[in-house]
Amino acid sequence: MILLVVIASVLIAGVTIYQYREQSNDYHENRLERKEEQILQSMNYVLQETTYEPSTENLAHIFRTEIYKIADVQNVNFNIYDLEGQLIKSSKPAFEADSISNCLDAEVLNNLEISPTKRYVEEKRAAGDNYQASYTYINDPKFKPIGIINLPYFEDNSFNDMELKEFLMRLGGVYLLMLLSAIILAYFVSKYITRSLQTVADKLHQTNLSKRNEKIYIENPSEEIGKLVHSYNSMIDQLEQSAAKLAKSEREQAWREMAKQVAHEIKNPLTPMRLSVQSFERKFNPTDPDAPEKLSEFSKTMVQQIDIMSNIASAFSNFADMPAQQKETLNVVEVTKLALDIFQEPYIHFISDETTLIAKLDRTQLIRVVTNLVKNALQAVPEIDNPRILVTVAQEKDWIKICVADNGIGIPDAHKEKIFEPKFTTKTSGMGLGLGMVKNIVENYHGTIEFTSQEAKGTVFIVKFPKE
Secondary structure (H helix, E strand, O other): OHHHHHHHHHHHHHHHHHHHHHHHHHHHHHHHHHHHHHHHHHHHHHHHHOOOOOOOOOHHHHOOOHHHHHHHHHOOOOEEEOOOOEEEEEOOHHHHOOHHHHEOOHHHHHHHHHOOOOEEEEEEEEOOEEEEEEEEEEEOOOOOEEEEEEEEEEOOOHHHHHHHHHHHHHHHHHHHHHHHHHHHHHHHHHHHHHHHHHHHHHHHHHOOOOOOOOOOOOOOOOHHHHHHHHHHHHHHHHHHHHHHHHHHHHHHHHHHHHHHHHHHHHHHHHHHHHHHHHHHHHHOOOOOOOHHHHHHHHHHHHHHHHHHHHHHHHHHHOOOOOOOOOOEEEEHHHHHHHHHOOOOOOOEEEEEOOOOOEEEEOHHHHHHHHHHHHHHHHHHOOOOOOOOEEEEEEEEOOEEEEEEEEOOOOOOHHHHHHOOOOOOOOOOOOOOOHHHHHHHHHHHOOOEEEEEEEOOOEEEEEEEEEOO
């Protein structure tokens, strides 16, 4: 509404200025023609009454005094030229003394000659005003040209400009009043329209799946607002039904994920336990002098894996995190080395510049992080001629860094963004939960996990825990 008023005022002001200028031009053109017509009539009258023969040579004698009378009566000055453009007589004596004006330009004579009306008007600007000069043939009683009359005309637009200024001021006042009225009206109309819409907007902003949402009640709403409110209230009813179905679906999905996670976590220690038992059964010799020590080591490894399964089972039964995180002060170097003892592959190497790096972590979950990363590395090097897996523990400022590097097949670029997603796997077996759980464990301790990988060259996983 406001924009329309502004555009209308600008357009009308522009049209008004254009119309005033066109009217002014038409007025000056008509006035010049009228003056020229009146002077020609007066000159024709003199030519008919004179005793001189109407010819070019006698124009100076015929209008020796009559030119001043005509100029005085018509209140305008004019000049008389012969057909060659030479000045014969002027109603202003001072003009005759101007040698520059004593001869017409060839352009004027040519334009006058080729003009169908035998009339030519020259337009110029002089002293900041528009200047017109008309040129017309003077004919004898037999309509034969004997001279040229020149009528200079200065356009005086002061009156029109003053009228235009006054009109624009009045128009501006009217449109200013209309603009203020439009602003006030637009304000109250918008407040009236948006009053109900603001209520709807507030309710939409407060809508939340996790809580019960209130319906909208508005007294005497307009038809459109009433339809909007009715649609919102219907949406709230449908939303509550959908929320109930979603909550049920999420609970069922949570149990399914929990079952998959438990199965995966129990499977992790079972495989090395089976390998350890088979290896122990094959290599154990009761007569070996180191038999008690090997038996003790074997028992320690088995108890460690059994404890892991016990913790998983306890966490599942309590429907808590798997397993619950317990912060205890431990030596990361020692626990990492202990986690590697279940692997029998000779190409797994462990390096640490420090013998003791203390942090507050959960022993079981730290072992899970290491074993999961090593298992992934083992699955990446089965087809390599000279496989190598290197596990390092080091201190980096206020962080303890654990690196697991392999020279395996690497991770394709297309899979790098999804590598930590649950259930994502590139292997034919397994459920793809290992790296996702490792990431959750590390982040729960405010740590970070990242990796670099090149196809056919290998992968390096870097885990950092804060040193406390």
